[in-house]
Amino acid sequence: MITLQSTRRNMLAQGGSFLLVAAGIGSLAGCADPAKSPPSAFTPSGSSWNLLVDRLEVEVTYVAPKVAPNIDHTLTPTPTQAAELWARQKLVPRGAQAPGTIARFIIRRASIVEVALSTPGGIRGLIVDDAAFRYDAILEVDLEIRNATGFRDRQISVRRDASRTVKERATFDERRATWIELTNDLVTQIGRSFDQAIPANFGPVLTY
CATH class of the missing domain: 1.20.5 (Single alpha-helices involved in coiled-coils or other helix-helix interfaces)
Known part of the structure; x- marks a missing residue:
C-alpha cells in the first residue's frame, strides 16, 4: 500500500x-575560460625578396559576395588586404636588367564562409557548449614575372585552405578573434609557400 x-x-x-x-x-x-588578449592583425615577418623588376603590381580579381554565408568582407583587415600587405612588404622591386620587366601579384580568391553545424538539444545541449559554426577560408594567389611585351616569363600559383570552429555560446569578440587567427593562418601559409617556391623558380630575377 x-x-x-x-x-x-x-x-x-x-x-x-x-x-x-x-x-x-x-x-x-x-x-x-579566462579572458585572453585578442590576436593582432597580420604583420609580415622574415626576409624580403629582392626582385629584378621595375615595379610590383598588385591585382585583385576576387570579388567578395558581401552576403551570407561569406563573412570575409566584414573583417578588418580582410584576407585580401592581409595578402596585399604581405606582397607589398615582402616583394621588393630593385630595377630590371631588361627594362619593362614587372612582377604581378594576383589575388584570385580570399574568402571566408560560415557553415552552421548541428548542435544537440535536450540536457546535453544545456550542459555542453558544442561547436556551432565552422569558418572555411581559401586564399589563392599567383605571382608572375612579365617582360616589356607583357609575356609571362615565370609564374608561381599558390592556394591554401584553413578552417576554425567556434562554440555555440561564443561571444562576438571570441568569434572575431577566431576570424583574425584564420586570416593570419592563411597568409602565413601563403608566405611559407612563396618562401620555398621563389628561390626555386625565380632565380634569374632574384638579387641579394
Missing part, C-alpha cells in the same frame, strides 16, 4: 534531484 505520506516524500526526493540537476547545469553553463 502506498500512503499519502510516502508519496509526498518520493515527490520531494524527485524534486530535490531535479533541483540538483538544474543547479549543476547552471553551474556548468556559467563556467568560462
Whole structure:
C-alpha cells in the first residue's frame, strides 16, 4: 500500500534531484575560460625578396559576395588586404636588367564562409557548449614575372585552405578573434609557400 505520506516524500526526493540537476547545469553553463588578449592583425615577418623588376603590381580579381554565408568582407583587415600587405612588404622591386620587366601579384580568391553545424538539444545541449559554426577560408594567389611585351616569363600559383570552429555560446569578440587567427593562418601559409617556391623558380630575377 502506498500512503499519502510516502508519496509526498518520493515527490520531494524527485524534486530535490531535479533541483540538483538544474543547479549543476547552471553551474556548468556559467563556467568560462579566462579572458585572453585578442590576436593582432597580420604583420609580415622574415626576409624580403629582392626582385629584378621595375615595379610590383598588385591585382585583385576576387570579388567578395558581401552576403551570407561569406563573412570575409566584414573583417578588418580582410584576407585580401592581409595578402596585399604581405606582397607589398615582402616583394621588393630593385630595377630590371631588361627594362619593362614587372612582377604581378594576383589575388584570385580570399574568402571566408560560415557553415552552421548541428548542435544537440535536450540536457546535453544545456550542459555542453558544442561547436556551432565552422569558418572555411581559401586564399589563392599567383605571382608572375612579365617582360616589356607583357609575356609571362615565370609564374608561381599558390592556394591554401584553413578552417576554425567556434562554440555555440561564443561571444562576438571570441568569434572575431577566431576570424583574425584564420586570416593570419592563411597568409602565413601563403608566405611559407612563396618562401620555398621563389628561390626555386625565380632565380634569374632574384638579387641579394
